[in-house]
Amino acid sequence: MERAGGESYRTNNHQEGNNNRLRYRITPSIAGNLWTFLKSLMKEQISQSRALFQFQHGGRFALRRKCYRENEEQIEVLMGERATGNLDTAHFLDAIYRRIGD
Numbered sequence: 001m002e003r004a005g006g007e008s009y010r011t012n013n014h015q016e017g018n019n020n021r022l023r024y025r026i027t028p029s030i031a032g033n034l035w036t037f038l039k040s041l042m043k044e045q046i047s048q049s050r051a052l053f054q055f056q057h058g059g060r061f062a063l064r065r066k067c068y069r070e071n072e073e074q075i076e077v078l079m080g081e082r083a084t085g086n087l088d089t090a091h092f093l094d095a096i097y098r099r100i101g102d
Contacts, residue, residue, distance in 0.1 A: 074099050 026040045064072075078095050081087040087095070
């Protein structure tokens with residue numbers, strides 16, 4: 001899918017999940033009647049309102065998998081060492097490569 005000017009759309013995993021949910025909840029109801037379609041839209045609106053309310057009142061989204069969290073923490077440590085000058089560029093890139101390659 002492309003936008004005007006030849007740029008492609010970019011989405012993240014959360015947006016892809018929302019798109020899939022809409023596709024499977026609403027698309028079948030379009031083949032039915034208008035009332036079924038409207039009920040599907042209302043259910044989606046309630047779901048989104050509930051998620052927003054929970055987030056606004058301190059709720060958290062699901063945590064990422066442990067392996068991703070560990071990778072991010074290790075990369076942050078490496079970036080800190082690089083920023084303080086304790087790690088040169090070649091060793092920094094090597095460490096990142098080894099961490100991501102695991």
